[in-house]
Amino acid sequence: MQKKDIPASVLARLPRYYRYARELFGNDVLRISSTELAAMMDVTASQIRQDLSHIGQFGQQGYGYNIKDLYSGLGEVLGLTDGFSVVIIGMSEQGAALAVSPMFTYRGIKLRGLFDYDASIGREINGLTVMPIFTLKDFCAENIIDIAVLCVPKEQAAEACAMAINASISAIWNLTGEELRPDRASENVIIQNLNLSDRFFALCASLNQAKEAVKKHEL
């Protein structure tokens, strides 16, 4: 099983493959060809073959992928067997919504703590009491925390990120909308920015393209 040096672009696509493998496994499908999977997922068969070649060998040429092996192999690469522990920093509406989402309560992920600057401290959400952010470091000294999810307002993103790094958290999922750029302090920390507005405006761009095409057609 080769698992090192998988390009970030491929890693980003693996969760979707994992979902499809899980669905197929749940439906008792034993094997699937890259062509069949490509049709289901609306990507090319060659992309599938290339992407999955980074993970390992899950089938014999001409026989398709072994679904069970693919499913467990992908789960392993995604770290689902490790049971990563998570804290959410920032109990904005978005942070509170994530705290009750099923996302952090299945497939081995453990939501361990909720932190905020002031407004929500003491509030109970999903069985966890919101703690003041200045206690994060002590909390992380007593609990192994792998990932911090940042949901603070943009203006506090850099500070909250620094506090997470200072608490020895290894990975940061930044949903604040403020882009965090890697620097010296964070060189051994994995930072992933997910900018929801960017994703929404990408949809706007597609819609705009489609409207322009219609306009041209009508002229």
Place this chain on the structure above:
Amino acid sequence: MQKKDIPASVLARLPRYYRYARELFGNDVLRISSTELAAMMDVTASQIRQDLSHIGQFGQQGYGYNIKDLYSGLGEVLGLTDGFSVVIIGMSEQGAALAVSPMFTYRGIKLRGLFDYDASIGREINGLTVMPIFTLKDFCAENIIDIAVLCVPKEQAAEACAMAINASISAIWNLTGEELRPDRASENVIIQNLNLSDRFFALCASLNQAKEAVKKHEL
């Protein structure tokens, strides 16, 4: 200005360029080279040149990009000049969080309506009263709505999508976690699935890779 047939992968990157162009414009920067921009954005200069070549000409070889032109050109391609109108369907915690997020209240986007199946009907969020989903079609007959944001539970995703299509909405941003695949009914509709769990598990995969690398180093 050539704006047609921009590949989806390029469209997806444009909002980030737009953010950087806006920031530079706000800081009174007049020109920037692809090399300088590449260093800021942590991508390659050749990717920037390729991506932006789809949008138009924003500079002379050797003089860098004209920031003002780039900023307004990107805004145009993103459809920000069109002022798209949006409804949110599903007042889960996530839907309610989006309803109060600044995302839909700036840069020309207009949040026009909130819909739900039952629990939240009549509730007031951000100045809008949550309406029953069965009134969506009538609402869209009286108001031009471009985009529906789906925040219903997974099990209702397909049904809510069908209702939006039936109400002649042109684009659907699906945040339910259930993947909506294009079919006959939706062939003229733009559907973009954003699966937050996938994005989170991509971070887990990167973290897992880093941990494996450390383990190997220690052996």
